[in-house]
Ligand code: HEM
């Protein structure tokens with residue numbers, strides 16, 4: 039028989055050992071220390087704000103080289119998870135997409151886009167689902183994009199004529215491509231006939247102002263007690279003024295469409311394609327969406343298509359042309375392909391694009407090196423979760439650095455080189471299935487405008503390659519071509535692309 043004093047020593051040691059184990063392997067109680075992603079050292083109050091710099095996607099890429107593919111930054115009081123690896127993106131945009139499909143509330147957007155009644159910034163939920171399904175099924179579907187083929191072809195011809203008849207051999211290609219994408223979106227969304235030419239340039243400059251306002255550093259967003267700054271400077275007043283301008287503009291457009299509809303009793307009989315405002319009004323009238331659509335929703339959705347669709351598309355085209363000018367061998371190869379496909383008909387149409395494999399590879403490579411939205415659009419987590427072993431708290435803002443992922447040397451060979459050939463023998467695509475390459479995002483919140491955007495970009499590129507020979511301005515060499523990026527949510531080429539153009543007389 040063993041006496042009690044004999045037991046006491048092993049018992050006490052056992053208890054101590056268990057206590058020790060609990061301390062070591064994490065405490066199951068609610069005060070447990072979480073395992074957080076690494077964070078760079080931060081300053082008081084501003085946190086890591088000072089580390090973002092002019093080009094946040096580049097600064098964050100550099101930081102991730104020291105702190106790893108998942109970093110937790112603090113922008114003022116705001117916790118921000120920065121994801122710089124394909125694995126991390128896959129976890130967030132696929133495995134745990136539901137948890138990360140919210141967007142943070144951004145005050146400027148809230149004020150200007152009717153309390154975030156649009157699709158891009160609406161919080162994740164029933165309203166967003168309804169608006170998104172209207173857009174995906176009705177406005178941006180393959181069939182609808184096909185129905186605007188004539189608009190694209192007419193606008194492309196106008197662009198070619200404009201270049202052909204320009205008085206000088208040196209042209210501002212940035213300017214030409216911005217007009218092209220803007221004119222196409224204007225016609226598709228609003229129906230150009232109802233928009234006077236001056237109004238259409240006005241909207242371009244207003245959208246630019248809007249984008250500038252969006253990226254204006256707004257201390258109150260990060261440090262709540264600094265909010266008073268916006269009341270004393272003109273910021274809040276400017277936002278109000280802009281909200282009014284856009285509302286007047288879109289209200290006018292919708293009103294004109296309503297009046298026109300009264301005259302043309304049956305849209306389907308008219309010779310014109312229905313534009314997106316027509317379609318939204320029809321959905322509202324026929325109550326096709328399940329629950330009634332408000333007037334503000336129509337204006338907000340059209341606004342979204344302008345904001346999401348114009349700048350991004352022209353930016354992508356300008357970068358593509360710039361890379362081709364920097365790489366004359368690729369340009370020549372592309373030109374040969376396009377001219378060979380055009381053959382004796384001396385023209386290319388959308389039907390020919392599927393035969394242009396190199397052209398598709400060039401577009402992909404350009405979007406890899408220069409994704410127009412390198413940080414996608416911000417997301418926000420709706421519950422506590424675990425990503426690659428780290429604890430991520432509810433309401434953490436999430437930034438996915440698609441640009442860093444697309445240049446990750448672990449995933450890409452010579453990632454900094456422009457080399458369209460890398461896409462030739464792979465099935466790799468930008469539709470959100472390959473997480474090493476996500477210029478359009480992925481998952482529930484991924485870009486619904488891919489088909490629309492690619493239809494415009496590929497045809498524009500083919501037409502330009504067919505009709506002209508491009509070169510750098512007189513005396514410049516490939517090395518002189520400035521590829522500096524401009525600050526902003528959409529990262530475009532800072533210096534406008536000026537090129538020398540020679541007409542190809544055969545076409
Ligand atoms: C080259 C051109 C374009 C690029 C690079 C691009 C890229 C993107 C990206 C990165 C996102 C965020 C995805 C995410 O958070 O995961 C996005 C969202 C969006 N894009 Fe695009 N986009 C382009 C063209 C367009 C066009 C032409 C349209 C419409 C006509 C469009 C409409 C939208 C909308 C509405 C959203 C928000 C979706 C949501 O939050 O549910 N985009 N786009």
Ligand SMILES: *[C@@H]1O[C@H](CO)[C@@H](O)[C@H](O)[C@H]1NC(C)=O
Pocket residue numbers: 210212213214216534
């Ligand atoms: C070229 O076009 C862009 C875009 O419209 C414009 O901002 C820029 O001032 C133009 N530059 C020159 C030199 O014409």
Ligand SMILES: *[C@@H]1O[C@H](CO)[C@@H](O)[C@H](O)[C@H]1NC(C)=O
Pocket residue numbers: 331332333
């Ligand atoms: C939308 O605006 C029209 C015209 O101003 C008005 O007749 C209609 O009642 C409004 N509809 C809704 C749902 O607010």
